[in-house]
Amino acid sequence: MEITIGAVVQGGTSLGYKTGTWRDERPILDMEQCKACGVCVSVCPDSAVHVKGETYIIDYDYCKGCGLCGYECPADAISMVKEEK
Protein backbone atom coordinates (compact mmCIF):
# COMPACT_ATOMS: atom_id res chain seq x y z
CA MET A 1 0.00 0.00 0.00
CA GLU A 2 1.19 3.49 -0.74
CA ILE A 3 0.64 6.59 1.38
CA THR A 4 -2.60 8.10 0.09
CA ILE A 5 -4.28 11.26 1.34
CA GLY A 6 -6.48 10.22 4.26
CA ALA A 7 -5.47 6.56 3.87
CA VAL A 8 -8.19 6.21 1.23
CA VAL A 9 -7.96 2.86 -0.54
CA GLN A 10 -10.03 0.66 -2.82
CA GLY A 11 -13.10 -0.57 -0.94
CA GLY A 12 -14.62 -4.07 -0.81
CA THR A 13 -11.20 -5.72 -0.65
CA SER A 14 -12.33 -8.00 2.19
CA LEU A 15 -14.12 -10.06 -0.50
CA GLY A 16 -10.73 -11.35 -1.55
CA TYR A 17 -9.72 -12.18 2.01
CA LYS A 18 -11.14 -15.60 2.78
CA THR A 19 -11.53 -15.62 6.55
CA GLY A 20 -12.91 -19.17 6.35
CA THR A 21 -9.37 -20.51 6.72
CA TRP A 22 -9.43 -19.49 10.40
CA ARG A 23 -12.25 -21.91 11.22
CA ASP A 24 -11.69 -24.80 13.64
CA GLU A 25 -15.37 -25.71 13.91
CA ARG A 26 -17.76 -25.98 10.98
CA PRO A 27 -21.48 -25.21 11.28
CA ILE A 28 -23.61 -27.84 9.56
CA LEU A 29 -27.11 -26.66 8.70
CA ASP A 30 -29.82 -29.31 8.51
CA MET A 31 -32.58 -28.05 6.24
CA GLU A 32 -34.84 -30.83 7.49
CA GLN A 33 -35.06 -29.16 10.88
CA CYS A 34 -34.74 -25.54 9.73
CA LYS A 35 -37.85 -23.38 10.31
CA ALA A 36 -36.61 -20.61 8.00
CA CYS A 37 -36.77 -18.01 10.76
CA GLY A 38 -33.66 -16.11 9.55
CA VAL A 39 -32.05 -15.75 12.98
CA CYS A 40 -28.77 -17.26 11.78
CA VAL A 41 -28.61 -14.72 8.94
CA SER A 42 -28.98 -11.79 11.28
CA VAL A 43 -26.57 -12.98 13.99
CA CYS A 44 -23.68 -14.06 11.79
CA PRO A 45 -20.94 -11.46 12.32
CA ASP A 46 -19.45 -12.24 8.91
CA SER A 47 -22.66 -12.21 6.86
CA ALA A 48 -21.78 -15.76 5.89
CA VAL A 49 -25.32 -17.19 5.95
CA HIS A 50 -27.28 -16.56 2.77
CA VAL A 51 -30.84 -17.30 1.73
CA LYS A 52 -31.17 -18.86 -1.70
CA GLY A 53 -34.83 -19.36 -2.53
CA GLU A 54 -36.10 -21.74 0.14
CA THR A 55 -32.66 -22.80 1.32
CA TYR A 56 -30.21 -21.41 3.84
CA ILE A 57 -26.60 -21.73 2.79
CA ILE A 58 -23.45 -21.13 4.79
CA ASP A 59 -20.60 -19.64 2.82
CA TYR A 60 -17.56 -21.49 4.11
CA ASP A 61 -15.22 -19.07 2.35
CA TYR A 62 -16.07 -16.49 5.00
CA CYS A 63 -17.60 -18.44 7.93
CA LYS A 64 -14.96 -18.32 10.65
CA GLY A 65 -16.66 -20.90 12.80
CA CYS A 66 -17.66 -18.75 15.76
CA GLY A 67 -20.74 -20.87 16.43
CA LEU A 68 -23.15 -17.99 17.01
CA CYS A 69 -25.62 -19.26 14.44
CA GLY A 70 -25.75 -22.69 16.05
CA TYR A 71 -26.11 -21.22 19.52
CA GLU A 72 -28.96 -18.93 18.52
CA CYS A 73 -30.88 -21.26 16.19
CA PRO A 74 -34.21 -21.94 17.94
CA ALA A 75 -34.71 -25.20 16.02
CA ASP A 76 -31.29 -26.73 16.78
CA ALA A 77 -30.84 -27.04 13.05
CA ILE A 78 -27.16 -26.07 13.13
CA SER A 79 -24.53 -28.25 14.73
CA MET A 80 -20.87 -27.45 15.08
CA VAL A 81 -18.44 -30.14 14.07
CA LYS A 82 -14.66 -30.24 14.31
CA GLU A 83 -12.95 -28.93 11.21
CA GLU A 84 -10.52 -31.46 9.90
CA LYS A 85 -8.13 -31.27 7.01
Place this chain on the structure above:
Amino acid sequence: MNNTSVMEGSEAVAVAVKACRPHVISAYPISPQTHIVESLARMVAGGELDSQYVRVESEFSAASVISGASAAGSRSYTASSSQGLLLMTEVFYASAGMRLPFVITGVNRQISAPISIQVDHQDTMSLRDSGVIQFYVESSQEAYDTHMAAFKIAEDPGILLPVMVCMDGWILTHSYERITLLEQDEVDGFLPPFQPVNSLDVNDPKSWGSYAEEDMLMEFKYAVHQAMQSGKKRMKEIFTELAQITGRDHGGLIEAYRTEDAEFILVAMGSVTGTVKEAVDELRSEGKALGLIKLRCYRPFPHEDILNAIKGARAVGVMEANFSMGSEGAVSMDLKAKLCGQKDAPLVVSFIAGLGGREININTVRNIVEELEGVAGSDVPQLEPRWVGLNTDILPKGVE
Protein backbone atom coordinates in the same frame (compact mmCIF):
# COMPACT_ATOMS: atom_id res chain seq x y z
CA MET B 1 -21.22 46.17 0.14
CA ASN B 2 -23.03 48.10 2.82
CA ASN B 3 -25.11 45.48 4.52
CA THR B 4 -24.62 46.25 8.19
CA SER B 5 -26.86 45.21 11.04
CA VAL B 6 -26.72 44.69 14.77
CA MET B 7 -26.95 41.03 15.71
CA GLU B 8 -26.01 38.47 18.31
CA GLY B 9 -22.60 36.83 17.82
CA SER B 10 -24.25 33.42 17.39
CA GLU B 11 -26.51 34.82 14.68
CA ALA B 12 -23.49 36.31 12.89
CA VAL B 13 -21.90 32.85 12.79
CA ALA B 14 -25.14 31.24 11.56
CA VAL B 15 -25.45 33.86 8.82
CA ALA B 16 -21.84 33.24 7.80
CA VAL B 17 -22.34 29.47 7.71
CA LYS B 18 -25.51 29.88 5.68
CA ALA B 19 -23.67 32.02 3.14
CA CYS B 20 -21.11 29.21 2.78
CA ARG B 21 -23.91 26.90 1.57
CA PRO B 22 -23.23 23.76 3.65
CA HIS B 23 -24.92 20.58 2.40
CA VAL B 24 -25.06 18.97 5.83
CA ILE B 25 -25.38 20.44 9.34
CA SER B 26 -25.47 18.26 12.42
CA ALA B 27 -26.63 19.60 15.75
CA TYR B 28 -26.67 18.65 19.39
CA PRO B 29 -27.40 21.37 21.95
CA ILE B 30 -24.93 22.56 24.58
CA SER B 31 -24.46 26.03 26.00
CA PRO B 32 -23.15 28.48 24.97
CA GLN B 33 -23.13 27.15 21.40
CA THR B 34 -26.86 26.44 21.11
CA HIS B 35 -28.02 29.70 19.53
CA ILE B 36 -25.86 29.04 16.48
CA VAL B 37 -27.48 25.73 15.56
CA GLU B 38 -30.89 27.07 16.59
CA SER B 39 -30.52 29.90 14.10
CA LEU B 40 -29.43 27.46 11.40
CA ALA B 41 -32.41 25.22 12.20
CA ARG B 42 -34.73 28.18 11.72
CA MET B 43 -33.12 28.99 8.37
CA VAL B 44 -33.50 25.40 7.15
CA ALA B 45 -37.11 25.16 8.42
CA GLY B 46 -37.96 28.48 6.81
CA GLY B 47 -36.60 27.37 3.47
CA GLU B 48 -33.86 30.04 3.41
CA LEU B 49 -31.12 27.43 3.62
CA ASP B 50 -31.03 24.25 1.57
CA SER B 51 -29.14 21.89 3.90
CA GLN B 52 -29.66 18.47 5.41
CA TYR B 53 -30.14 19.33 9.09
CA VAL B 54 -29.39 16.24 11.18
CA ARG B 55 -30.44 16.20 14.83
CA VAL B 56 -28.41 13.59 16.66
CA GLU B 57 -28.38 11.96 20.09
CA SER B 58 -24.87 12.99 21.15
CA GLU B 59 -21.89 15.09 20.13
CA PHE B 60 -20.07 11.91 19.14
CA SER B 61 -22.77 11.39 16.51
CA ALA B 62 -22.77 15.06 15.55
CA ALA B 63 -19.09 14.81 14.66
CA SER B 64 -19.55 11.41 13.01
CA VAL B 65 -22.36 12.72 10.80
CA ILE B 66 -20.29 15.57 9.39
CA SER B 67 -17.31 13.27 9.06
CA GLY B 68 -19.31 10.83 6.92
CA ALA B 69 -21.00 13.65 5.03
CA SER B 70 -17.62 15.14 4.25
CA ALA B 71 -16.37 11.78 2.94
CA ALA B 72 -19.45 11.73 0.71
CA GLY B 73 -18.30 15.02 -0.78
CA SER B 74 -20.57 17.37 1.16
CA ARG B 75 -19.59 20.66 2.71
CA SER B 76 -20.50 20.04 6.33
CA TYR B 77 -20.66 21.88 9.62
CA THR B 78 -21.43 21.60 13.31
CA ALA B 79 -20.84 23.57 16.50
CA SER B 80 -20.22 22.55 20.07
CA SER B 81 -18.71 23.56 23.42
CA SER B 82 -16.91 22.18 26.44
CA GLN B 83 -17.86 18.56 27.28
CA GLY B 84 -19.48 18.30 23.86
CA LEU B 85 -16.16 18.99 22.14
CA LEU B 86 -14.47 16.44 24.36
CA LEU B 87 -17.03 13.83 23.34
CA MET B 88 -16.21 14.64 19.69
CA THR B 89 -12.48 14.20 20.27
CA GLU B 90 -12.16 10.62 19.07
CA VAL B 91 -13.93 11.53 15.83
CA PHE B 92 -11.74 14.62 15.34
CA TYR B 93 -8.54 12.58 15.43
CA ALA B 94 -10.03 10.12 12.94
CA SER B 95 -11.39 12.87 10.68
CA ALA B 96 -8.06 14.68 10.54
CA GLY B 97 -6.36 11.39 9.69
CA MET B 98 -8.94 10.74 6.98
CA ARG B 99 -8.38 14.33 5.75
CA LEU B 100 -12.04 15.36 5.92
CA PRO B 101 -12.44 19.11 5.53
CA PHE B 102 -15.47 20.07 7.62
CA VAL B 103 -15.84 23.17 9.77
CA ILE B 104 -16.77 23.31 13.46
CA THR B 105 -17.42 26.32 15.63
CA GLY B 106 -15.82 25.66 19.00
CA VAL B 107 -17.65 27.95 21.35
CA ASN B 108 -15.31 28.17 24.30
CA ARG B 109 -16.45 27.08 27.72
CA GLN B 110 -14.74 25.64 30.79
CA ILE B 111 -14.63 21.86 31.32
CA SER B 112 -16.07 20.13 34.43
CA ALA B 113 -15.36 19.63 37.33
CA PRO B 114 -16.41 21.79 39.02
CA ILE B 115 -19.24 22.29 36.58
CA SER B 116 -19.28 25.74 35.06
CA ILE B 117 -20.66 27.26 31.92
CA GLN B 118 -18.26 30.20 31.90
CA VAL B 119 -15.69 30.85 29.21
CA ASP B 120 -12.08 29.79 28.98
CA HIS B 121 -10.05 27.99 26.32
CA GLN B 122 -9.51 24.65 28.04
CA ASP B 123 -12.01 22.80 25.83
CA THR B 124 -10.71 23.64 22.39
CA MET B 125 -7.05 23.72 23.40
CA SER B 126 -7.36 20.17 24.73
CA LEU B 127 -7.85 19.19 21.07
CA ARG B 128 -4.55 20.68 19.99
CA ASP B 129 -2.89 17.39 18.98
CA SER B 130 -5.79 16.04 16.94
CA GLY B 131 -4.84 17.50 13.55
CA VAL B 132 -7.73 19.97 13.55
CA ILE B 133 -6.71 23.47 12.47
CA GLN B 134 -7.74 26.08 15.07
CA PHE B 135 -8.43 29.78 14.76
CA TYR B 136 -9.40 32.10 17.63
CA VAL B 137 -11.32 35.33 17.13
CA GLU B 138 -11.55 38.64 18.95
CA SER B 139 -14.98 39.82 17.81
CA SER B 140 -18.14 38.47 16.23
CA GLN B 141 -17.26 40.30 13.03
CA GLU B 142 -13.99 38.42 12.99
CA ALA B 143 -15.93 35.20 13.70
CA TYR B 144 -18.19 35.95 10.72
CA ASP B 145 -15.22 36.56 8.41
CA THR B 146 -13.16 33.65 9.74
CA HIS B 147 -15.91 31.11 9.03
CA MET B 148 -15.77 32.04 5.33
CA ALA B 149 -12.01 31.54 5.34
CA ALA B 150 -12.33 28.33 7.39
CA PHE B 151 -14.24 26.43 4.68
CA LYS B 152 -11.83 27.56 2.00
CA ILE B 153 -8.79 26.62 4.09
CA ALA B 154 -10.26 23.24 5.08
CA GLU B 155 -11.09 22.34 1.48
CA ASP B 156 -7.83 23.53 -0.03
CA PRO B 157 -6.40 20.48 -1.87
CA GLY B 158 -3.02 21.07 -0.22
CA ILE B 159 -4.54 21.15 3.27
CA LEU B 160 -7.71 18.98 3.52
CA LEU B 161 -8.18 19.06 7.29
CA PRO B 162 -11.04 19.92 9.65
CA VAL B 163 -11.00 23.55 10.74
CA MET B 164 -12.32 24.81 14.06
CA VAL B 165 -13.21 28.45 14.58
CA CYS B 166 -12.99 29.09 18.32
CA MET B 167 -14.94 31.95 19.82
CA ASP B 168 -15.51 32.92 23.42
CA GLY B 169 -18.83 31.74 24.81
CA TRP B 170 -21.25 34.39 26.10
CA ILE B 171 -18.81 37.29 25.62
CA LEU B 172 -19.10 36.89 21.84
CA THR B 173 -21.92 34.43 21.23
CA HIS B 174 -24.48 36.20 23.40
CA SER B 175 -23.58 39.84 22.96
CA TYR B 176 -24.80 42.08 20.17
CA GLU B 177 -22.40 43.65 17.74
CA ARG B 178 -22.56 45.62 14.52
CA ILE B 179 -21.84 43.13 11.77
CA THR B 180 -21.14 43.98 8.17
CA LEU B 181 -22.26 41.15 5.93
CA LEU B 182 -21.01 40.13 2.53
CA GLU B 183 -23.32 39.82 -0.42
CA GLN B 184 -24.04 36.23 -1.47
CA ASP B 185 -22.30 36.68 -4.82
CA GLU B 186 -19.17 37.93 -3.02
CA VAL B 187 -19.16 34.80 -0.84
CA ASP B 188 -19.78 32.57 -3.87
CA GLY B 189 -16.91 34.23 -5.70
CA PHE B 190 -14.59 33.68 -2.75
CA LEU B 191 -15.78 30.18 -1.86
CA PRO B 192 -16.57 28.00 -4.89
CA PRO B 193 -18.38 24.66 -4.40
CA PHE B 194 -16.44 21.94 -2.58
CA GLN B 195 -14.39 19.78 -4.94
CA PRO B 196 -13.55 16.62 -3.00
CA VAL B 197 -10.43 14.69 -3.94
CA ASN B 198 -12.15 11.43 -2.94
CA SER B 199 -15.80 10.84 -2.31
CA LEU B 200 -17.96 7.89 -1.35
CA ASP B 201 -19.44 6.28 -4.43
CA VAL B 202 -21.42 3.01 -4.53
CA ASN B 203 -20.11 2.31 -8.01
CA ASP B 204 -16.50 2.72 -6.96
CA PRO B 205 -16.28 1.67 -3.31
CA LYS B 206 -13.44 3.11 -1.26
CA SER B 207 -12.38 2.82 2.32
CA TRP B 208 -11.21 5.80 4.42
CA GLY B 209 -8.50 5.69 7.09
CA SER B 210 -7.46 2.22 6.09
CA TYR B 211 -5.25 0.05 8.27
CA ALA B 212 -1.60 1.07 8.56
CA GLU B 213 1.04 -0.84 10.46
CA GLU B 214 4.38 0.15 11.93
CA ASP B 215 5.92 0.52 8.47
CA MET B 216 3.45 3.25 7.42
CA LEU B 217 1.56 4.90 10.25
CA MET B 218 4.32 7.38 10.94
CA GLU B 219 4.29 8.51 7.31
CA PHE B 220 0.53 9.16 7.42
CA LYS B 221 0.95 11.27 10.56
CA TYR B 222 3.86 13.14 9.01
CA ALA B 223 1.70 13.94 5.99
CA VAL B 224 -0.95 15.53 8.26
CA HIS B 225 1.68 17.61 10.02
CA GLN B 226 3.13 18.70 6.69
CA ALA B 227 -0.32 19.68 5.41
CA MET B 228 -0.59 22.01 8.40
CA GLN B 229 2.95 23.33 8.20
CA SER B 230 3.06 23.96 4.47
CA GLY B 231 -0.57 25.12 4.65
CA LYS B 232 0.46 28.18 6.68
CA LYS B 233 1.36 30.09 3.54
CA ARG B 234 -1.93 29.19 1.86
CA MET B 235 -3.90 30.19 4.97
CA LYS B 236 -2.32 33.64 4.91
CA GLU B 237 -3.08 34.00 1.20
CA ILE B 238 -6.71 33.07 1.85
CA PHE B 239 -6.99 35.59 4.69
CA THR B 240 -5.50 38.27 2.44
CA GLU B 241 -7.87 37.38 -0.39
CA LEU B 242 -10.82 37.65 1.99
CA ALA B 243 -9.57 40.94 3.44
CA GLN B 244 -9.53 42.36 -0.08
CA ILE B 245 -13.21 41.54 -0.43
CA THR B 246 -14.35 42.60 3.05
CA GLY B 247 -12.03 45.54 3.52
CA ARG B 248 -11.29 44.15 6.99
CA ASP B 249 -7.82 42.81 7.70
CA HIS B 250 -7.72 40.84 10.94
CA GLY B 251 -4.15 39.71 10.30
CA GLY B 252 -2.71 36.42 9.12
CA LEU B 253 -1.93 33.67 11.61
CA ILE B 254 -1.12 36.34 14.19
CA GLU B 255 -1.89 40.02 14.51
CA ALA B 256 1.12 41.95 15.76
CA TYR B 257 -0.25 45.00 17.56
CA ARG B 258 2.28 47.78 18.26
CA THR B 259 5.09 45.25 18.60
CA GLU B 260 7.70 47.22 16.66
CA ASP B 261 10.40 48.39 19.10
CA ALA B 262 8.38 46.87 21.98
CA GLU B 263 10.40 45.95 25.05
CA PHE B 264 7.59 43.89 26.52
CA ILE B 265 5.10 41.86 24.55
CA LEU B 266 1.94 40.11 25.65
CA VAL B 267 0.52 37.11 23.80
CA ALA B 268 -3.22 36.48 24.07
CA MET B 269 -6.07 34.92 22.11
CA GLY B 270 -9.81 35.37 21.83
CA SER B 271 -12.01 38.25 22.89
CA VAL B 272 -9.66 39.41 25.66
CA THR B 273 -7.31 40.77 22.99
CA GLY B 274 -9.66 43.75 22.61
CA THR B 275 -9.09 44.66 26.26
CA VAL B 276 -5.36 44.06 25.93
CA LYS B 277 -5.17 46.42 22.95
CA GLU B 278 -6.80 49.14 25.06
CA ALA B 279 -4.28 48.51 27.83
CA VAL B 280 -1.41 48.60 25.33
CA ASP B 281 -2.62 51.98 24.05
CA GLU B 282 -2.89 53.36 27.59
CA LEU B 283 0.52 52.10 28.65
CA ARG B 284 2.08 53.28 25.37
CA SER B 285 0.74 56.77 26.04
CA GLU B 286 2.44 56.59 29.42
CA GLY B 287 5.73 55.85 27.69
CA LYS B 288 5.91 52.06 28.05
CA ALA B 289 7.17 50.14 25.03
CA LEU B 290 4.48 47.45 25.10
CA GLY B 291 2.92 45.40 22.34
CA LEU B 292 0.51 42.52 21.82
CA ILE B 293 0.59 39.41 19.69
CA LYS B 294 -2.92 38.22 19.06
CA LEU B 295 -2.63 34.53 18.31
CA ARG B 296 -5.25 33.98 15.61
CA CYS B 297 -4.07 30.52 14.67
CA TYR B 298 -3.13 28.09 17.44
CA ARG B 299 -2.74 24.96 15.29
CA PRO B 300 -0.59 25.01 13.26
CA PHE B 301 1.47 27.01 15.74
CA PRO B 302 2.75 30.06 13.82
CA HIS B 303 6.13 30.20 15.55
CA GLU B 304 7.85 31.77 12.53
CA ASP B 305 5.59 34.83 12.72
CA ILE B 306 5.78 35.04 16.52
CA LEU B 307 9.57 34.76 16.62
CA ASN B 308 9.76 37.47 14.02
CA ALA B 309 7.43 39.77 15.95
CA ILE B 310 9.16 39.35 19.31
CA LYS B 311 12.66 39.96 17.97
CA GLY B 312 14.40 42.46 20.25
CA ALA B 313 11.84 42.22 23.07
CA ARG B 314 13.12 41.69 26.62
CA ALA B 315 10.24 39.64 27.92
CA VAL B 316 7.06 38.01 26.66
CA GLY B 317 4.06 37.46 28.91
CA VAL B 318 1.66 34.80 27.66
CA MET B 319 -1.88 35.25 28.93
CA GLU B 320 -3.43 31.81 29.05
CA ALA B 321 -7.07 30.92 29.55
CA ASN B 322 -6.00 27.28 29.68
CA PHE B 323 -3.81 25.14 31.88
CA SER B 324 -1.97 21.89 31.31
CA MET B 325 -2.25 20.26 34.72
CA GLY B 326 1.13 19.51 36.23
CA SER B 327 2.93 21.90 33.86
CA GLU B 328 1.87 25.35 32.74
CA GLY B 329 -0.10 27.22 30.08
CA ALA B 330 -0.06 25.44 26.73
CA VAL B 331 0.95 28.41 24.57
CA SER B 332 3.99 29.12 26.78
CA MET B 333 5.09 25.52 26.35
CA ASP B 334 5.01 25.89 22.57
CA LEU B 335 6.71 29.25 22.60
CA LYS B 336 9.46 28.27 25.04
CA ALA B 337 10.17 25.13 23.00
CA LYS B 338 10.56 27.13 19.80
CA LEU B 339 12.71 29.77 21.49
CA CYS B 340 15.03 27.31 23.19
CA GLY B 341 18.52 27.68 21.78
CA GLN B 342 17.68 30.88 19.87
CA LYS B 343 20.18 33.70 20.33
CA ASP B 344 18.97 36.60 22.54
CA ALA B 345 15.69 34.85 23.20
CA PRO B 346 13.41 36.94 25.41
CA LEU B 347 12.22 35.65 28.76
CA VAL B 348 8.80 33.94 28.50
CA VAL B 349 6.41 34.00 31.43
CA SER B 350 3.13 32.06 31.57
CA PHE B 351 0.28 34.02 33.16
CA ILE B 352 -2.80 31.92 33.91
CA ALA B 353 -5.62 34.42 33.53
CA GLY B 354 -9.32 34.15 32.89
CA LEU B 355 -9.96 30.53 33.83
CA GLY B 356 -13.66 29.83 34.25
CA GLY B 357 -14.61 33.32 33.10
CA ARG B 358 -12.55 35.21 35.72
CA GLU B 359 -12.70 38.83 34.63
CA ILE B 360 -9.74 40.38 32.84
CA ASN B 361 -9.93 44.15 32.65
CA ILE B 362 -7.39 46.86 31.87
CA ASN B 363 -6.12 46.82 35.46
CA THR B 364 -5.55 43.06 35.27
CA VAL B 365 -3.42 43.64 32.17
CA ARG B 366 -1.54 46.48 33.92
CA ASN B 367 -0.75 44.14 36.82
CA ILE B 368 0.50 41.46 34.43
CA VAL B 369 2.76 43.97 32.69
CA GLU B 370 4.10 45.18 36.04
CA GLU B 371 4.90 41.62 37.09
CA LEU B 372 6.52 40.95 33.72
CA GLU B 373 8.75 44.02 34.07
CA GLY B 374 9.70 42.89 37.58
CA VAL B 375 10.88 39.42 36.56
CA ALA B 376 12.46 40.60 33.31
CA GLY B 377 15.20 42.34 35.29
CA SER B 378 16.06 39.23 37.26
CA ASP B 379 17.25 37.13 34.30
CA VAL B 380 16.17 33.93 36.10
CA PRO B 381 14.24 31.44 33.96
CA GLN B 382 10.58 31.48 34.93
CA LEU B 383 9.73 27.85 35.46
CA GLU B 384 6.48 28.30 37.33
CA PRO B 385 3.38 29.87 35.82
CA ARG B 386 1.85 32.88 37.55
CA TRP B 387 -1.80 32.58 38.54
CA VAL B 388 -3.30 36.01 38.01
CA GLY B 389 -5.66 37.14 40.78
CA LEU B 390 -5.54 33.80 42.61
CA ASN B 391 -7.47 34.26 45.86
CA THR B 392 -5.31 32.34 48.32
CA ASP B 393 -7.73 33.15 51.16
CA ILE B 394 -10.33 30.70 49.87
CA LEU B 395 -8.01 27.81 48.99
CA PRO B 396 -8.72 24.55 50.81
CA LYS B 397 -6.71 23.90 53.98
CA GLY B 398 -3.27 22.50 53.21
CA VAL B 399 -3.08 23.92 49.68
CA GLU B 400 -0.24 26.41 49.45
